[in-house]
Amino acid sequence: MNIVWDREIIALLAGIVGLLVLASAIGWVLAQRVQAESGQAVVANLNARVRAWWIMTAVFTAALATGGIGSVILFGLTSFIALREFITLTPTRRADHRTLFWAFFVFVPVQYWLVATHWYGLFVIFIPVYAFLFVPVRSVLAGDTEDFLARTAKIQWGLMVAVYCVSHAPALLMLDIPGYAGENAKLLLYLIVVVQLSDVLQYVFGKTLGRHKIVPKVSPNKTWEGTIGGIAAATLIGTALWWATPFSPWEAAGIALVVNLAGFAGGLCMSAIKRDRGIKDFGSLIQGHGGVLDRIDSLCFAAPLFFHLVRYLYT
């Protein structure tokens, strides 16, 4: 699909670059000012995060610039790596080997091929129906019944979270919205900006104002102050960006709120998995952030909701 580079998408991208310049400047000043050793570690991590944001923004924009196919490939690779991180930390058994091979080399490519060819009908059921039924069948043929249900569920959940849910982000490009033809890239950008800013703002509010923990057993860093402040601020930003979307300002507020709540839920559920496995991060690919799955945990839950809200209300 062709992407129209109108003033609005340029404005969105310019806004992101502006934010990153600001973040880099703040990071630079903090690096000069902060003397205490513990503070320096926080600042170093902050600056690593900002650098990683620059790289992620550059990659994402480059993918967007190639038109739809670049974004589909980028999200496909993201899913592949996220699934890799998920399965690595989820114990499977020898008998699951071939099932996993199917998951990585058949289900991931097919799901994104369905996105690329705009085959909506199969896209929404391919993993929840066909892959879900195939996974236990392939594993049972290997003849190992130990932990059978748990093993099956782990692979299914990996496919669901890392592949199916994430694929709804580039699937925004397949929607036919009257009066918005060729402009869908802005919806994708809008979703990513709102979800990721919500993460960043929850982190910032949490670090500065956080007092009361929400679920200390799951995630000691999530506080009521940080979560409410971050979600409220990200919802305001989502509302203020209504001009880039087919939404009215009030609609944008409602949709941004839903997306941010879903993102929060995603972060919490993925934290629970990490806590259960006794790890802090899913990987170490992105400097300062952890793994790919650590970065996109909120997107996993937000993307399908956003996709279906837009599809139901605007197409």
Next chain:
Amino acid sequence: MSEPAIYTPPPRSRTADLAAGVLVALTRLVTGAQARWVGPAPGPEATQRVYFANHSSHLDALVLWAALPSDLRRRTRPVAAADYWDRPGLRGWISRELLNAVLVDRGSAQGGREALARLSSALAAGASLILFPEGTRGDGVTIGDLKPGLYFVAKERPDLDLVPVYLQNLCRILPKGEILPVPLLGSSTFGPPLRLEPGEGRRTFLDRARNALIALGGQP
């Protein structure tokens, strides 16, 4: 004891050089293998060492080899089973030209003696070695008893650092009996080196070496 020899690897064609680079990149990509140095990280000097690791997959030798810094890698020879690696075609070419492997017969007592002779001549030439002292691939969970080969090496060269390396997840990436790998994330953890203590017996030493692998993440 004579001056330690500096190992000169056999000359390699440009094609083989390039292929070795591709193999390293491919191995790192497929196994996502990260090298972690719990013990002292290797310095710039290519010190002769013996790396010994747990064994659960045909990928093991390749992954450990690829995890080494390039100047060390060129001077490090995996000790590999001839029955698997000494085959005509691609596998044989990789083991001879790219890995520069020391191929040994396992099994027969006679083969064992010849294998040890090959190890000592490689060590005498100054090469570093990669050993899998369990001898055969384990189940990937527990670490089996170590074969005496490591002890003979330690006894012959008490001046060398023996570096324990724990390879994780490779048995999930390419288990026994499978041909196609599943690209999970593996890792190689290099532990603090050990040496044969004066007067240390075979059993004690091999247990200590096995415990070093367990300390890096293996299960007893």
